Structure formats: structure tokens, C-alpha cells
Amino acid sequence: MQKRAVIIYSIIILMFTGMIGRFYSLAMGDMLAQAADTQSAYILDVAKSRGLIYDCNLNSMVNTTKKTVAAVMPSPEAMMALTQAIEEGEEIVIREDEVKPYTVNLEKTSVYSKGVEMFDVWERYAPNQLAPHIIGYLNPEGSSGAAGIELAYDELLQQYNGSLKLRYMVDAYGQAMTTEAPEIIQDNFESQGGVVLTLDSTIQRAAQRAMKNVEKGAAVVMDITTGNLKAVVSMPQYDPNNLAESLKNPDSPFVNRAFSQYNVGSTFKLVTAAAALENGAGRYNPYTCKGYIDIDGHIFYCHYRNGHGEIDMKKAVEVSCNPFFIQLGLSAGGKNIISMARDIGFSKAAQLSEDIKTQSGTLPDEKELASDTAVANLSFGQGKLTATPIQVAQMACTIANGGYAITPRLVEGFTDDGKEIYEHTTIYSPVQVFSKKTAQALQEFMIGNVEEGSGVNAKPDYCTAAGKTASAQTGIYEGEEEIVHAWFAGYFPAQDPKYAIVVLVEGGDSGSETAAPIFKQIAESIYLYEKD
Structure with missing residues (x-):
């Protein structure tokens, strides 16, 4: 009788051990799968947006001029195109040792090449900004207001924050896969909400x-x-x-x-x-x-x-x-x-x-x-x-x-x-x-x-x-x-x-x-x- 109980107890222990092992295997499998997904994608920040500041006629007093941002996926073709842009007067820095995608601002030329994506995005402030003492400015990181309306209504303006990002597929070494175009991810990027001033x-x-x-x-x-x-x-x-x-x-x-x-x-x-x-x-x-x-x-x-x-x-x-x-x-x-x-x-x-x-x-x-x-x-x-x-x-x-x-x-x-x-x-x-x-x-x-x-x-x-x-x-x-x-x-x-x-x-x-x-x-x- 005692021997039989020992056998039954052993069987139960083995069953539970197997179940625990199975659960562990499944959990680790999910974690490894998620890790694999994370490692197979690289997210590049292209631009950020923020609530707007309008005049009395609902004309925006910020985001009135655009700049061109180039998203560069490092490759010989992209490097050659950027080098040509520099020769044409563009002041940009080529990151020769970079393996991950990065952005550069283009002011004078356009760069058309495999591995280069161009976007026209809004500059927060114009070169001759209207009412700068009223509008104010952002902190160095561009994440919050530091003066003027930007500061006074920072919490409200941040409610309309948005972003433009690119999702690149990368290999096991973290290098972007040139065979696939990046996915464009826009999150509330074109939001029009904000503060309206009495200024004209x-x-x-x-x-x-x-x-x-x-x-x-x-x-x-x-x-x-x-x-x-x-x-x-x-x-x-x-x-x-x-x-x-x-x-x-x-x-x-x-x-x-x-x-x-x-x-x-x-x-x-x-x-x-x-x-x-x-x-x-x-x-x-x-x-x-x-x-x-x-x-x-x-x-x-x-x-x-x-x-x-x-x-x-x-x-x-x-x-x-x-x-x-x-x-x-x-x-x-x-x-x-x-x-x-x-x-x-x-x-x-x-x-x-x-x-x-x-x-x-x-x-x-x-x-x-x-x-x-x-x-x-x-x-x-x-x-x-x-x-x-x-x-x-x-x-x-x-x-x-x-x-x-x-x-x-x-x-x-x-x-x-x-x-x-x-x-x-x-x-x-x-x-x-x-x-x-x-x-x-x-x-x-x-x-x-x-x-x-x-x-x-x-x-x-x-x-x-x-x-x-x-x-x-x-x-x-x-x-x-x-x-x-x-x-x-x-x-x-x-x-x-x-x-x-x-x-x-x-x-x-x-x-x-x-x-x-x-x-x-x-x-x-x-x-x-x-x-x-």
C-alpha cells in the first residue's frame, strides 16, 4: 500500500513538473518572439508636432515655413548621393560609420537615391517670426514651452502633440534591410488644435x-x-x-x-x-x-x-x-x-x-x-x-x-x-x-x-x-x-x-x-x- 502511494505521488510530481516546463517554454517562446520582433525593427524619429498658435482669423502664427528632412538608410548609393549634395553646397554631415538609419536637414538641394526618403515638414518658427515676444519659444529639447504663449499654454498645446516616424526592418546585426521600404508612422501629426490670439x-x-x-x-x-x-x-x-x-x-x-x-x-x-x-x-x-x-x-x-x-x-x-x-x-x-x-x-x-x-x-x-x-x-x-x-x-x-x-x-x-x-x-x-x-x-x-x-x-x-x-x-x-x-x-x-x-x-x-x-x-x- 505504501509502495503504491509512492508511485502515485511520483507520477503526480512528474505531471506537474511537465506542465510547469511546458508553461515556461510557452512563456519564453512568447518573450523570445517579442524580442525577435523588436530586434527586427528600428524606429526613426523624423519630426514632432505640437499644438498651433493662431491669430484672430485662425491663420497659424507658427508652422508657417517648411524644411526638408531626409531619412537616410546607410548604403553606398545613399552615401554617394549625399556626397553630391555636399558638392552642390549642402551643409550636411555624412555619418560614414553609422549602420542605422538617421536624418539630415536639406536646405538647398534634393537627394534622390535608393535608401533616402525625403519629407517636407513644418518649422515651428519662421526666419522672421511674427510676434516672437508673444509667441515665445520652446526649451532646447523642443519638448515644452519656455516663454510666451508657448509656456503659458504649454499643457494645452502638448495635448495636440504628434509625431512622424519611420519603421525600418533590420537584420540580426541591426543593419537596415535595403530590400524593404520603411513604413511611415504618423501619430496625430497633422493636428490643428491650439490657442487663438487676438493678434492679426x-x-x-x-x-x-x-x-x-x-x-x-x-x-x-x-x-x-x-x-x-x-x-x-x-x-x-x-x-x-x-x-x-x-x-x-x-x-x-x-x-x-x-x-x-x-x-x-x-x-x-x-x-x-x-x-x-x-x-x-x-x-x-x-x-x-x-x-x-x-x-x-x-x-x-x-x-x-x-x-x-x-x-x-x-x-x-x-x-x-x-x-x-x-x-x-x-x-x-x-x-x-x-x-x-x-x-x-x-x-x-x-x-x-x-x-x-x-x-x-x-x-x-x-x-x-x-x-x-x-x-x-x-x-x-x-x-x-x-x-x-x-x-x-x-x-x-x-x-x-x-x-x-x-x-x-x-x-x-x-x-x-x-x-x-x-x-x-x-x-x-x-x-x-x-x-x-x-x-x-x-x-x-x-x-x-x-x-x-x-x-x-x-x-x-x-x-x-x-x-x-x-x-x-x-x-x-x-x-x-x-x-x-x-x-x-x-x-x-x-x-x-x-x-x-x-x-x-x-x-x-x-x-x-x-x-x-x-x-x-x-x-x-x-x-x-x-x-x-
């Missing part, structure tokens, strides 16, 4: 063209009703395709000057005028400019030292008379001027997305304004006052639209297909900060400045415009000469306003000579574009 590519291009000779400065185009930014230019621009080279530029190309705070000078006289008119000042009240004004023993000079003689508010804006606005500001009161400035948007950073905002600018506090000399400085745009080109554009919009302060806006919404916007960002309602009567008076003053005042160089050939010049003192000297920032802030058309345009040129000669002609060029370009 055509207006942006026109503004960049007008600013091309400016070493350091900014230009802003803003819709006077919605606050939508249509163009944002900062000079110098950086090259998103060559960040290392841009870093060598001593003029700080990575600074977005449109979002940076500056001394604003005489453009602020319009705020002083608005505060005075809202507090009972008469627009026709005469004042005699003698070329200077004495405030508590401090002499403030007019740019026209001989004096303008008897002038009213309209004429004072046209000729940009400092003494007039000093006495006007003192009569209006520093608190009223500051209150008006804040209502318009001065000293408030514009939050254009969760991660993109401008600098806030500065206004003197009430304690500082206890001094008449401080109020005098503020009244004609000097002293402890700074503002961004965006804020100066807000001021121009408020005047042009009848007295309503608007909120700047950069991001329109989001799209899945590049054809429709599935979600819009918040649009803030304008807030009335001064009366229509005051707005109409300021509009008349600004039209006069362009028609027959310091802003005549801003007058477009094809339409009317309104604006104000400024040559803002900085307190910074090169040798014995003070650096001046040249401004022009205005809008057009004068009779039926649509856009505010602000131009800033660091170290410019004057608002009249340097900034005003750029305003004119931008306004004319927009007029002709929208006329068509």
Missing part, C-alpha cells in the same frame, strides 16, 4: 515692418472698443531659432518692451486735460505762456523758450506747452489727476493670461503730491510717473471710444480643428471714466495735433488720425546729452475711430521726428489692408 497676422507684420529700423522700442495696436491687441512689437527681436546668438545681443532682445514701464512724457498731458475738464476747467480759458513757469522757486521751462503767448487748451495740446499743463494740473489737483490715471488703467498691470502680464508702471502717492513741484512734474508727464506702451494705448482707446476704459486682451480662445473656436476667453465690459463731452474735446485736441501741431508727421495719406507726441526725459545721460524716449500715441480714423496705435522709440530724437512717422506707416498699412 497682417497688422502684426505691418507693425514689425514699420519698426524694422528701430534699435530699441515698441509698438502696440489695440482695438478701441474691445481692448483686443492686434499687434505687439518689441525691438530688438530675438530669433527663436537661434536663442544662443540672441543672448549675445547687448540690447536685451528678450525683454518685451511693449510690456515694460517707461517715462511717458507729454502723452500724459491728455490725462491731465481729462481730469481738469471733468472738474470744471474751461477748454477755452486763455493762458499766456512766457516760455517758463515758476513753481515755488522751481523754474519749469517750455520746449519753446520764447513762449507760445496766449493759448487755450486745444492749442496747448497742439504745441505741447509745458507751462500750460502745469498750471492746469495745479488747478485740477494732484489727487484728481491720479484718480483719472488709475481709472484709465495706469499703475495697473494688464493680466493677459494666467502667466502673462505687463509691468504695472508707477504713479506718485498722495504724500508726494503734497508738493506743488511734484504735481507740476506729474501734470506734463514727468517725475515719478512711468507707464507701459499697453497702458498708453489704453489711454488712447478711452479717448477714442468716448470715455470708456477698456481691458487689454491677448487670448481670444481655443480651437480643436483650426476652423472654429470652441471656447472664448472672458471679455470685460468697458467702464465709463469720463464724459462723452470730455472725450469729444480731447478728440478735437488730438486731431488738431496731427493736422497742424507737433504730430503732423503722423498724418496718414489715405485717412485721418488723431494723436499726441512726447519726448520723455529719462534723467539718463550719455556724455552731456540726456537720453530721450520718443512717443506717439494716437488713433485712426479720426472721425470713426477703430484702432489705437502707440509707438515708443528709446533714445529717439523726438516724438514728432522719430515716433510719428512710424505711426503713419502702420496706420496706412492697416487702412489699405482693411480696404481690400
